[in-house]
Amino acid sequence: MRRVPVLSTLVVLAAVALMVSLGVWQLHRLQWKEALLADYAAAQHSGAEIAWPSKGVDEALFYHRAYLTCAGVTNHSSMAGRNTAGESGMAQTAQCVLPGGGTALVVLGWSQQPNDALEWQGGEVHGTIAPGPRLVADPPLAGLQANARPDPSEIPNNHFAYAIQWFFFAATALAVYAIALWKRLRAG
Structure with a gap:
C-alpha cells in the first residue's frame, strides 16, 4: 500500500x-x-460646505461640498468625463495655486472638445471633492456645461x-x- x-x-x-x-x-x-461608502453617502448629502485644505485632501473629505480660491492657474488640461445628461466628452481641468500655498486640481466643467477652458485664470470655486483628489465645480465655470456630480455609488464594492x-x-x-x-x- x-x-x-x-x-x-x-x-x-x-x-x-x-x-x-x-x-x-x-x-x-x-x-x-x-x-x-456610508460615510461618503453621508458627506454627499450633508449641506455643509468646507474650505479646501491647503495641506491637501485625504479620502475622509471625499464627496463633501467645498470651496476654494484659485489664485492662479499653472496648467489647463482635460480628461474623459460625463455631463449631467450622461453624455461622454471632456472634463476641463485647471491646476490651481491656492493663496495660502499648495495646489488643487479643479474640474471646471464639461464640453465635447478638449481644452475649451484655456481662458479661465482663477477665482472662487464651489463644488464637490472627488477622488483624485479634485474639486468638481458646481456651478460649472468658464461657460462650460455641468459635469456629472461625483457619486460614491459608482465606487465598486x-x-x-x-x-x-x-x-x-x-x-x-x-x-x-x-x-x-x-x-x-x-x-x-
Whole structure:
C-alpha cells in the first residue's frame, strides 16, 4: 500500500489555508468598504460646505461640498468625463495655486472638445471633492456645461465576490488533491 505523500499534502494544505485567509480578508475589506461608502453617502448629502485644505485632501473629505480660491492657474488640461445628461466628452481641468500655498486640481466643467477652458485664470470655486483628489465645480465655470456630480455609488464594492472566489479556489484545490490522492492510493 502506498503512503500519503507528506510534502505534497503540506503544500496543498498551506495553499488552502492561504486561500481561506484571503477570503476572510476580503470579508473584512467588505465591512470596511461598506462603512467607507456610508460615510461618503453621508458627506454627499450633508449641506455643509468646507474650505479646501491647503495641506491637501485625504479620502475622509471625499464627496463633501467645498470651496476654494484659485489664485492662479499653472496648467489647463482635460480628461474623459460625463455631463449631467450622461453624455461622454471632456472634463476641463485647471491646476490651481491656492493663496495660502499648495495646489488643487479643479474640474471646471464639461464640453465635447478638449481644452475649451484655456481662458479661465482663477477665482472662487464651489463644488464637490472627488477622488483624485479634485474639486468638481458646481456651478460649472468658464461657460462650460455641468459635469456629472461625483457619486460614491459608482465606487465598486466587489469584496464579497472576491471572498467567494477565494473560498471556491480553496475547495477546488482540496477536491483536486483528494481525487489525486484517492487515485494514487487505489493504484497502490
